[in-house]
Amino acid sequence: MKISRLGEFGLIEKIRKMTSQRSSSVIAGIGDDAAVLKVSASASLLATTDMLIEGVHFDLAYIDYYSLGWKSAAVNLSDIAAMGGVPRFCLSSLCIPHTLTVEQIADFYRGFNAMLRAHRTTLVGGDTCSSRLGFVVSVTVLGEIRKELVLTRGGAKPGDKIFVTGALGDSAAGLEVLKNRVTRSGKKVVTEAAKRLIEKHLRPIPRVTWGRKIALSQGAHAMIDISDGLSSDLGHICEQSHVGALISAEKIPLSPSLQIAAPYLDAAPLDYVLSGGEDYELLFTAPLEKVRKLRSLGIPLYEIGEITRTRTMLTVDGRGKKSPLSARGYDHFLNMSENK
Amino acid sequence: MKISRLGEFGLIEKIRKMTSQRSSSVIAGIGDDAAVLKVSASASLLATTDMLIEGVHFDLAYIDYYSLGWKSAAVNLSDIAAMGGVPRFCLSSLCIPHTLTVEQIADFYRGFNAMLRAHRTTLVGGDTCSSRLGFVVSVTVLGEIRKELVLTRGGAKPGDKIFVTGALGDSAAGLEVLKNRVTRSGKKVVTEAAKRLIEKHLRPIPRVTWGRKIALSQGAHAMIDISDGLSSDLGHICEQSHVGALISAEKIPLSPSLQIAAPYLDAAPLDYVLSGGEDYELLFTAPLEKVRKLRSLGIPLYEIGEITRTRTMLTVDGRGKKSPLSARGYDHFLNMSENK
Numbered sequence: 001m002k003i004s005r006l007g008e009f010g011l012i013e014k015i016r017k018m019t020s021q022r023s024s025s026v027i028a029g030i031g032d033d034a035a036v037l038k039v040s041a042s043a044s045l046l047a048t049t050d051m052l053i054e055g056v057h058f059d060l061a062y063i064d065y066y067s068l069g070w071k072s073a074a075v076n077l078s079d080i081a082a083m084g085g086v087p088r089f090c091l092s093s094l095c096i097p098h099t100l101t102v103e104q105i106a107d108f109y110r111g112f113n114a115m116l117r118a119h120r121t122t123l124v125g126g127d128t129c130s131s132r133l134g135f136v137v138s139v140t141v142l143g144e145i146r147k148e149l150v151l152t153r154g155g156a157k158p159g160d161k162i163f164v165t166g167a168l169g170d171s172a173a174g175l176e177v178l179k180n181r182v183t184r185s186g187k188k189v190v191t192e193a194a195k196r197l198i199e200k201h202l203r204p205i206p207r208v209t210w211g212r213k214i215a216l217s218q219g220a221h222a223m224i225d226i227s228d229g230l231s232s233d234l235g236h237i238c239e240q241s242h243v244g245a246l247i248s249a250e251k252i253p254l255s256p257s258l259q260i261a262a263p264y265l266d267a268a269p270l271d272y273v274l275s276g277g278e279d280y281e282l283l284f285t286a287p288l289e290k291v292r293k294l295r296s297l298g299i300p301l302y303e304i305g306e307i308t309r310t311r312t313m314l315t316v317d318g319r320g321k322k323s324p325l326s327a328r329g330y331d332h333f334l335n336m337s338e339n340k
Numbered sequence: 341m342k343i344s345r346l347g348e349f350g351l352i353e354k355i356r357k358m359t360s361q362r363s364s365s366v367i368a369g370i371g372d373d374a375a376v377l378k379v380s381a382s383a384s385l386l387a388t389t390d391m392l393i394e395g396v397h398f399d400l401a402y403i404d405y406y407s408l409g410w411k412s413a414a415v416n417l418s419d420i421a422a423m424g425g426v427p428r429f430c431l432s433s434l435c436i437p438h439t440l441t442v443e444q445i446a447d448f449y450r451g452f453n454a455m456l457r458a459h460r461t462t463l464v465g466g467d468t469c470s471s472r473l474g475f476v477v478s479v480t481v482l483g484e485i486r487k488e489l490v491l492t493r494g495g496a497k498p499g500d501k502i503f504v505t506g507a508l509g510d511s512a513a514g515l516e517v518l519k520n521r522v523t524r525s526g527k528k529v530v531t532e533a534a535k536r537l538i539e540k541h542l543r544p545i546p547r548v549t550w551g552r553k554i555a556l557s558q559g560a561h562a563m564i565d566i567s568d569g570l571s572s573d574l575g576h577i578c579e580q581s582h583v584g585a586l587i588s589a590e591k592i593p594l595s596p597s598l599q600i601a602a603p604y605l606d607a608a609p610l611d612y613v614l615s616g617g618e619d620y621e622l623l624f625t626a627p628l629e630k631v632r633k634l635r636s637l638g639i640p641l642y643e644i645g646e647i648t649r650t651r652t653m654l655t656v657d658g659r660g661k662k663s664p665l666s667a668r669g670y671d672h673f674l675n676m677s678e679n680k
Contacts, residue, residue: 035464040380
C-alpha cells in the first residue's frame, strides 16, 4: 500500500500500534509533543525529536546556516514548551554534504547554540556523517517536568476557552515572501513588514517561558505548539480530547506585518493561519474559572474560541455564519500523493 | 575550509569547543558513546543518537527493511552497552522516500521492535517525514546507570589488559560478501560461512547484558563498542585516556566463518578487524588484579593486548615484530576528500 493512502498521522498510528508496549515508566508515549517518562520518584523526563531535511523542511536558497541552526533548536524547544516543561539537554545529528564548508557548519552551530543558551539547554552529544543526499539535521531535546504539571493534547473539556499566545500566519507568509522575492523578479515585496514576516519564518521564538508559566499555574487543560497550522494542531487536541471546537475567525490575532503585506501575497491571511504552520505559538484550552488566573501571568493571551461537545471543528465569521474547519496543515505523505 | 581537511573527529572537536557550556548536570558530554546526565540524586541518564543514511550507512540493494530496522536499534543500544547502562526508552525519526510502501515501513518496525523488545526498551516517540533524497533513519536511545558505574573511554591506565568480547571483522567481511555476490556474477561466495558473515553484518547483536555485567563488576577502567573498527575505537580510548596500546595481532579472535571465507575475500582478515567496524563487540581495559573477577562473569573474554604509558598504538606479530597501528576506521569526512 502506498504511504500516501494512510497519510502521516495514519502512518504514525500504525507504528504506534505495532510497537506499543505497556511500561509503567511511560506516562505519555507516541502522539504528543514530547514523551513523558518516569525516571525517578519526583521528576519526569520529557523527550522530543524532530528532523529537518533539505528540500522538505528547508531550502538553502531561502535560509542561511545561522538561522537553520537557530530554527533546528527552536522547533524542538517548542515541543518541550508545549508540554509545560523545562528544556535541559540536547543531542544533534548532522548529515553534511561535502560541498559545505567548516565555516558554514560553524555558522549553523552559532545559531543553534544561541537558541540553546537562551533556554539554558546544553548540547551533550550527537552524530555527524557525510551525505550524498543533502543536508539533514536531527535534533533531540530532553526536558524536565513534575508529573502533575504535564499538559498533553488530551485534556481539553467542553466549555473550555481556546487561547493562542500570539499572532498566527506570519511564518508561512514569510516563506511566501522569500519565495516570491527569489523566484519572481518583477514583484519585490521588501517592505519592513515583509522583513518581519521573514524574520518570523527564519528565527522562530519557542514559547518556553510562557509554556512553563501556563503549566505552573495549573490553569490549562490541554496544550500544543502550532507547528503544522492552527487547523491541524487544534485538530490534534480535538481528536485526543474527544471534543470539537468553534473558532471565531475574526478573533484570531494577525500581526500588523501580515495585514500590511497581505495584498502582495498569493493567499489570504487566514489561509496562512489555518494551514501554514511554523508559528510556534502555544495553543491551549482552559476552563472559564481559570481565565482570570491565566490572564494575570503576564503572557499575551488571545481567546479565539471554545471547545464543544460535538466532535466537529467549525469556524464562525463576524456575521455568525459557521463553516466546517478541516485539519489541513502540512501532511508529509498526503502531500506526496500523485492524486493531489 | 573544506570539512575533509578537519576530518570527522576534528569537526566534532570544533563543535564541542564552540558549544561547550559548564553544567553541573552533565557528567559526560560530547565525545563518548553516550552522554551521562544527572537527572536525580541517585540515577544518571544515558543519551545517545545515531543517524543511518541511505547510500552512506546502508544500501537497500544489500539490506532488507527488517534488518535495517533491527540494525538501527542495535547500533544505538550498543552505545548504551558501551557505557555499562540499561537501555530504557527510544525515539525514532524516519525520513521516507515516496517509493516505499506501508508494508516496507512495517517490516522496518518489525525488525526495530524485535531488537527493542529483546532489550526491554520502549519506543516512546519520534518523527516521520517524506524524503526526496533517500531513506534516513535517526534513532535516540535513553538509558539509566548509577553514576559510579559509568564506563567512559577515558579511564584506561598503563598496565591494563585489553579485552574484546568476541570475534572481530565478520561484519565488514559480510558486507564484502554481499557486494561481491550482488555485483560480480561470476564469483558467488554463498557458503554457510559467508551466510554467517552476512548475518553478522545485517543483524548485529548489541552486548547490552555483557556491558552491564562488566560495569556492575566494577572491574574495568574504560569501555567502548567497536563500531568504526578496532584501530579507530582503540584509538579513542588511547586518546581520551592519554595512553598507548600494544596489541598482539595473533590474539585477536577471528570467527571460523571469517577464516573459511577469507580466501574468497578481497582483503586479509586483519584488515576487516582493524578498519572494518560494525562488529559491536565491546572493547575494554582492566587492571591485572581484576581479570579473575571479570573472567568469572560468564562472558566471552579475549585478551588482545595491554595499555602502555607511551602514547602510541603498536601491533606485535607472532615473531615479536612491532608495527605502528594507526586509527584507520571509517571517517566520514576524510573519506569524502577528493585527494584520497
